[in-house]
Amino acid sequence: MSAKTAIYALTAKGAVKAHELAASLRADSYVLERYAADTDILFTSLKDTVADKFSEYEAHVFVAASGIVVRMIAPYLKSKDVDPAVVVVDQEGEFAISLVSGHLGGANELARLIGDKIGATPVITTATDCAGVPSVDLIARDQNLVIGDISLIKHINAAFLDGEKVPVYDPDGVLEISAFKDYFYAVDDFAVLSESRCGVVVDWRRHELPERVLALYPQCLTLGVGCRRGVPADEILELIRSVVGDNGIALDSICSMGSIDAKNDEAGMIEAAHILGLDLIFFSAAELDEIEVANPSGMVMKHMGVNGVCEAAAMKLANAKLILVPKTKSARVTAAIAKKI
Template structure:
């Protein structure tokens, strides 16, 4: 399916709303077979089609009663960090109700978009939106930060709603809070959060924090890896994990892994990236030779035609000219880490 939004309709009037919406917001319209036209995807059981499609789409719109939508999606809900957006629209097209995953999933935005497109009233019930104050999960998402413990979000948002100012430790300035000074204030050290009712740390480093402090991880580190032919994934992972641990790095802050294209068929390299959950990008020798590395290798130059693989690949990914964690090597693997420029 090319679209990320699925719309479901059970009645003839609902089908008309679904088709109109599908055209306006680039969605797939699933319509009960007796009311389906050539532009719809027909189904015979809403329960079965939702079960089949729930994880396939990023957003779901039910042109049904809210109760029907709730019963259909209930078995598949996991958490606010994973659930897709769910919006309910009545068959008259008068209301667009944000039902599930209002912030991280984007249901609030989708409800407003639908309302704007068909002249409906958006119904948003998340507390921060109703109160007109910032939501921490939305701020983190919009600025590309990874949320550590999603369960702490409700405590941060509750404190904001109660009128508290939240202390934030953000040494590299990855969280832009300009315009929100009445809700947040900066602290110089992590220990400055110890006496506070709650707090936020925005950092690529691993910290020992109290349970009341929320960690947000900037995606700012790139991983460069080199290896000899036939090295298994376990050997690559062992060195990567060792380097990450020694430098007190949070894995959540690593956004990509890179190497030379001569290794693009290395099963160990491919498997290691998959286990780490990282996209793997390969560069040609010409591209890597554009980067000046601090630890060149004559052996690598002889066999690969480049001065170095791991440092150059890491810097290429981060688009920087200095390495952050220089090459570390085991018997058959090399690893380096680069860091994107701070704000």
């Protein structure tokens, strides 16, 4: 499956509209068997098809009645940060309704795009869009910031809707707020947040947050890992979690993980990266040997032909000259963290 969007149609008119949308959106079209064309993926049960395909696509467009769609997707909805976008289009193509994941999933944008493609009126009901104010979840997404506790978004957006400015503690100046000066103001003192209705912290460091303060994590840290052969994922994860915990680092700010290419078939390392949701990148010994590490190892040089793996991999990923968290060892695993410059 290469398409990111699925379109579903239940009627003859709906099939025509689905074909039009599938061509313009480069989407897969699922059409009830009796109305399906050669280019469609036919189905006999919408309920079974949605159950099978809901988690496989980033967006779903239903040319159907809203009530039917709600009943079909309800069992599979989890959270606004993971649910795919869902848009409902009537078979006449008059309206495109953003139903689920309007902001983070992109359903609002998709409804507008469908409107442009077929002349439908986008129907968008998220409060910030209706009021013409920004939403902190979209700001975070657009600036590549990971949202901490997604349930706190509502407090920030409610303040925007009430015309109140929200304090932002951002020691590294990561969040670009110049375009949102009517909604945010920067503070240098973390304590200010506890005195405010709500607030935002933008940092790769962990903080004990006051109530209604939302953490946004910049994707600025890289993780280097080395291990002996056959080490299981849980042993690798144990050291990683110990390193971030002991150094006050937010795991959500780590954006990638690296090691030497001699470990590219190491099942435990691959599984650990998957569990953490990190891209795992391997470097050759020659690439890692270009990096001057803080803690060279004669043993690693003997077996791998480099002065170090974890520090060099972390620094290579970050394009950094210095290590943020030097090599930390357990019995069979090493880990280090660097910060992008």
